[in-house]
Structures are given as C-alpha cells and as structure tokens.
Amino acid sequence: MKVDVTFDSAAFSLDAVKTACYKFLDRFTPDIELCEGKIICHLSIDDKFSEAAVNANVDDLKKEVLDQDLRLKLKAETEPIRNLILAHAFSKTGLIADE
Amino acid sequence: MSDFRQIEFYKPNSHKYQLLPFRFTKLDDQSYVVTNLAGEFVVLPKELIPRLINHNLSDDNSFYVELRARHFLVDQSTAIARDLLAIKLRSRYDRLADFTSLHMFVVTLRCEHSCHYCQVSRKSADKLQFDMSLADADAALGLALRSPSPAIKIEFQGGEPLLNFGLIQHIVREAKRHGAGKRLAFVIATNLALVDREMLAFCYEHDINISTSLDGPRDLHNANRPRPGNDSYEKTIAGIRMAREFLGKDKVSALMTTTEASLDRIKDIVDEYVSQDFAVIFLRPLSPHGFAIKTKAYMRYNTDRWLDFYREGLEYIIALNKQGIALTEFYASTILAKMFTSRDPGFVDLMSPSGIGIAAVIYNYDGYVYASDESRMMAEVGDQHFQLGHVRHNSYGDIFLSPKLIEPLEDSFAYSNPMCHDCAFEPYCGADPVFHWALYKDHVGRKPESEFCRRNMAIFRHLITLMESDPFVRRLFLKWANKC
Numbered sequence: 085m086k087v088d089v090t091f092d093s094a095a096f097s098l099d100a101v102k103t104a105c106y107k108f109l110d111r112f113t114p115d116i117e118l119c120e121g122k123i124i125c126h127l128s129i130d131d132k133f134s135e136a137a138v139n140a141n142v143d144d145l146k147k148e149v150l151d152q153d154l155r156l157k158l159k160a161e162t163e164p165i166r167n168l169i170l171a172h173a174f175s176k177t178g179l180i181a182d183e
Numbered sequence: 184m185s186d187f188r189q190i191e192f193y194k195p196n197s198h199k200y201q202l203l204p205f206r207f208t209k210l211d212d213q214s215y216v217v218t219n220l221a222g223e224f225v226v227l228p229k230e231l232i233p234r235l236i237n238h239n240l241s242d243d244n245s246f247y248v249e250l251r252a253r254h255f256l257v258d259q260s261t262a263i264a265r266d267l268l269a270i271k272l273r274s275r276y277d278r279l280a281d282f283t284s285l286h287m288f289v290v291t292l293r294c295e296h297s298c299h300y301c302q303v304s305r306k307s308a309d310k311l312q313f314d315m316s317l318a319d320a321d322a323a324l325g326l327a328l329r330s331p332s333p334a335i336k337i338e339f340q341g342g343e344p345l346l347n348f349g350l351i352q353h354i355v356r357e358a359k360r361h362g363a364g365k366r367l368a369f370v371i372a373t374n375l376a377l378v379d380r381e382m383l384a385f386c387y388e389h390d391i392n393i394s395t396s397l398d399g400p401r402d403l404h405n406a407n408r409p410r411p412g413n414d415s416y417e418k419t420i421a422g423i424r425m426a427r428e429f430l431g432k433d434k435v436s437a438l439m440t441t442t443e444a445s446l447d448r449i450k451d452i453v454d455e456y457v458s459q460d461f462a463v464i465f466l467r468p469l470s471p472h473g474f475a476i477k478t479k480a481y482m483r484y485n486t487d488r489w490l491d492f493y494r495e496g497l498e499y500i501i502a503l504n505k506q507g508i509a510l511t512e513f514y515a516s517t518i519l520a521k522m523f524t525s526r527d528p529g530f531v532d533l534m535s536p537s538g539i540g541i542a543a544v545i546y547n548y549d550g551y552v553y554a555s556d557e558s559r560m561m562a563e564v565g566d567q568h569f570q571l572g573h574v575r576h577n578s579y580g581d582i583f584l585s586p587k588l589i590e591p592l593e594d595s596f597a598y599s600n601p602m603c604h605d606c607a608f609e610p611y612c613g614a615d616p617v618f619h620w621a622l623y624k625d626h627v628g629r630k631p632e633s634e635f636c637r638r639n640m641a642i643f644r645h646l647i648t649l650m651e652s653d654p655f656v657r658r659l660f661l662k663w664a665n666k667c
Contacts, residue, residue: 107625151629154601162599166536170592173279173541176331179580 085131087112089142091123091149098123100153104145111141200238200251200258203268207232208607215607216647221271222521222610223253226651274525275610278542283583284529285543286327287338287556288354290315291347292548296374296410300442314347315548320354322574323546324361329579334366338394340556342548345377348385355389370394375422376410383429393426395419397437397459399445399452407442423459437461441468441492443484449496457508465513466496468638470557470618486634490641501649504659511663515646519664521611522646531555533613533639537595540571540588550574552582554591557617568620591616594626602630608643612636 091101098116101123105114111133115126125145129138174180207217207227215232218224227235227246234240235256240247242258250256254268292313294301315323327335337358339351351371358367369391386393397419398404404416426435437459439445439452449466456464468489500510520528531538539554546552550573553559558569569591572582582588595614597603603612618635619628630636650657 147629151601155599155627158599158601158604162596162604166593166596166599169276169279169536169596172276173282173536174583175280177282177583178331179584 085129085133085138087127087129087138087142089125089127089145091125093118093121093123096123096149096153097156100156101125101149103152103156104148107148108141108145200240200242200256202236202238202256203254203264205255206605206607206609210644210647214651216644217250217255218607218610219254219268220610221254221268221275221525223255223271224522224607224647225249225253225255226647271525275527278527278529279536281332281334282541283327283330283544284332284334285336285338285531286323286330287340287543287545288315288320288323289340289342289545289548289559290320290344290350290354292342293346294341294343294374295346295376296343296408296415298408300407300440313342313548315350315546316550317350317353319546319550319574320350321357322550323552324354324357326544326546326552326574326579326582328358328362328365332365334368335362336368336370338370338372340372340545343374343377344371345373345375345382348382352385355385355391359389368392373422374408374415374419375426376415376418378422378425380425380429383426386426386434387429391430391434393430393435395423395426395435395437396440397423397455397461398439398442399448400455403444403448403451404455406444407440420459432460436463438465439467441466441484441489446484446488446492449492450499453496453499453503453510457503457510462509463511463513463516464496464500466493467514468493470560470621486638486641490638493642494645497645497649501656501659505655511666514642515660516663516666518611518643518646519660523661523664531613532615532618533611535595535597535609535613536592537614537616539569539591539595539617540583541592544571546574550576552577554588555617557621561617561621566621569617591620591626600627600630602636606640608640611643612639 098118102116105116105125108114112127112129115128117124117126129141133141171180203219205217205219207215210216210226213229214226215229216224217227217232225246231240231244231246235250251258251261251264254264257264327337337354339354344351355369369389370393371386371391372394375393375395385391396408398407401416404419405413408415423435423437437456445452453464497512497515500512503510517528517530517533520526521533527534529538529542531543534542539558543555544552545556545559547559547562551562552571552574553562554569554571561568562570569587571585571588595616597609597612597614600614603609603614606612614627615635616626619625619633622628622634628635646660650660
C-alpha cells in the first residue's frame, strides 16, 4: 500500500521529518521528496496492515514530526546552557581537556 | 532632611517593575503555579497572570511583595534580587560538580526469595557464578574512589547481598584503606532473612546502614515476597529488630513496592510502618524495568490507579501527623525539598540533567558498569543500552565519557525537551532517560504520552493544592522539605 504524507517545509525542518521517519522504519519504508515548499513522504506500507492501522501510523508519524521538530529547535536554542551545566558536572573529574 | 524618601516613593505604583524569568502552569480552574529558575513558586489567581506580565500589578496588591521576595520581579527596592536568584540557582547545581557519589555494588545476583516483581534475575542460592569476583570488586572500588566527590556512598545490592557477605567485608575494609580523605558511607540493601549477629557486629564496627524491604502487613508482604517457608515477613521483622539493637533505630530503613495487591491496602501498609516504628515511608510505583516488564507485573495497574493509591496514602499520612504521629513520605519530601530549598536532594529520577552515571553508578556482579540500577535491570532481560563498560577492561575515562552515558545525559535536560521547556514544574522534575528508554525506546519520550510526566505532574499539582488548602499541611511539608 502507498500513502503520501505532506509537511510544509516552512513549518517543519527536513531533519525532523527524516528523524521521525527513521523511527518508523519497522512500520513503513519512506521515500522523501522536496517539492515546491513541501516535504512529501511517500510511504510504502506492508499490505498486511489494515486501513485503521495505516491511519494510526500516519497520525503517529505526524505527532512524531512535530515532536522532533520542537526537539531540534529547543536543542539548538538551549545548547549553551546544556554545555555549561555538563561542563560543570564534569569539571572536577579530570576527564575534560583544557582548551 | 534628605534621609527621608519623597511621598511618591510610598504611593502604590504599577509599571515600575521588571520581570525576571518565570514560567506558569495551570493548577486548577482558578489559579496558576508560577515558578522561577531557582524553583521558588507562588500560586496566583488566574486573572493576575496577565496583569503581572503586562506590568499592571500594583505594589499594594497582596501578591506583589511575595512575587518580589521570591524573585519574580524586581523594582527599585530590590537591587540585589538578581544576585540572590543567581546564588540560589548556583546552589541548585552545586552538587553536580561533585560527580558520582553513590556507587552500587551488586555483590551477587543470588537470592533465596522469588518475588514476582523482582526486577533482576533470580538465581538459586548455589550458583556461585553469579557472585562478583574479588578482582572485579577491587577494580570497581578503584573507579568509585576515583570520583572527585568528597563523600562516597557504597551501597551493596543483589540478589541478596548477605549471600556474599565476605565480599562486602572485603570491599568495606579496602574502601577504608584506600579512601582516606573521603567521607565514606555504606549501606546494605537486604531482605534481612539471612542476617546474623556476626554480620551486624561488622556493620556496627564499620557504621553500615541497613535498607530493607517491607511491603506491608504479614499477608501482603509474604504474598509479594515468597521464599521457602513462606516466612519472609517474620524474618524481616526479626531482622529489623536485631539490626536496630546492634546499630540503632536510625540506621535501619525500609522500602516498599506497590503491587496490584497493595492498591486497596494503603492504610494497612502505612499502619505497618507506624507499628514497626519507621519515621519514613516511600510510596513508590513499580518501575518498568527488567523482570517487572517480562512478567507483566508492571502492566497490572496503570498510572491513574497508582495515583489514587498515592493520594489516599498521603492523605492518611497527613491525618496521622495531625494526630501527633510523625511519619514522612519520602517521594513528597524529595519534591518539597526542591520546592522550598535551594539544594537538590540528588534523587536520580528527579534530576535534570539526569543523575545516571554522574550521581549514581552501578557495578554489576559480572564486572559490567551500568548508568543506574534500572539500567542493569534492563540488561538482565537483554537490553544493554546503558552498559558503559567493564571495571577491568575499560578506564575511568572510557566509562564516564562513553557515548552511552553522554548521549542520554544530553537528552535528559528537561529544559531542552518539548513541553518541559515551558512547564512550571520543570525545576522539580527530571527527565529519566532510562524510564523512557524502557517504555518507548527513546531517551526523551513524547511528554503528552509519557507516564513519567503524567505521574509527576499530578503529584506536583497535588502537593501544591494540599498546601494551599490547609496551613497545617504547609507547615508539615516545610518540615519534610528541610528534613530531606
């Protein structure tokens, strides 16, 4: 069975879509295409899945893309704070080389 | 004359304050919880939130002074507020730089109990291949003492660690020999069935604490914890008495595990702890690790059912305290310490970044090092995701800079996670990558679907609601916070 799921590239990053698709490799094979501001995921799904199961997987993928997109954004935004706190945690271990 | 302020200074004013960073989350239909970076909190009526944010809160409003005192806003009379906030924030992270302070040694995987919910492998008592070797113990001790932490707690776990008491004695003596300059503490996590006077004399000599399991009254405890003779309860109670006789009452603590059979028995469980003269009880849910997943014990009740159990238990504990019976609930007191003090109690599940590896680490019976107790439980059912290395085959650097530790640690900053980032309860919460990995095969998990998030959010809300509605509870909780 083939299903297309489309994301607006102005709203979601390609990395988020790829990461989300990767998590679903056990459920479908994605073919990702960029086309006129859209990220289109052509999903090949085993025929053994019922229509309801396919719809549930597609819904799940959409949730995952939103989640991954926010993760990437927050990870980038908070990187300096994270690095500072981790450096503090390891500061007395002698495992961090002086730079 | 210039010593006196002009009359305008004392007139109510709005607009003339600056906001410091804060987050807010709905508590109920009428109110919001507002928290800042240091974990200070104020409960505000919901109509005050837009007024505060739009700088329309007048300084004669009853909440204004509280918000100023807790560093949510600064005005001309609070010049040092930013510095105080910074000091409190620094205090919260102070402990992190000490690095790993809790080192758990699984001295054997053997156990004579066969508890249904046991989260590690259960091996019969004669299989010596499940004991930690002397060489692995020495290497693990070397790693433990290599930690920069000035205070090292060594906890002996199993299986039933008393089945390999000789190794415990060796590790304690060697730790004292090589750990000069460190503040050493020792704990044996034991069911006490095998304890004897010689063991306790050694514990007394070396100031070793005992942490045992007590699941409730006789019938419940024995049903949860089968052993030959069906006398686990009798053995535990006799062991507790003997241990207290040797070591003193404060050196013996107990933990309970909530099974399906416990859910309707909360008052019986609490009464058992009171009748055994314990001052602390830890109402904890089953963890989704190891055999608890494999035997489906974890699936036998859901988060909502456990929360009902927890709320009922807390209500009963509060009622007992009102009658003059001092009993503290451990999980609540850990959270309350984060709410009311500037120090982090270092409870691994509620740390951000997570405490895996950097607050606690476990050396398994076979010499493999895991990021947490729960990680080795996962390993027992085949998931080595958090295996950091081996005590003899890997260096300190290999183990503590392993990508298997650094990656989940990076992912475990709640502040960097969707939903947690904006959550007012984030200063009290953790990210628990091991829990999320066990259930979702992802260090972060989607928070709206996360049982960890649902359980903790419900508890945070409940604790604050209880305090807001009853001044006695607020005073009691302040006491718990400062005891933790």
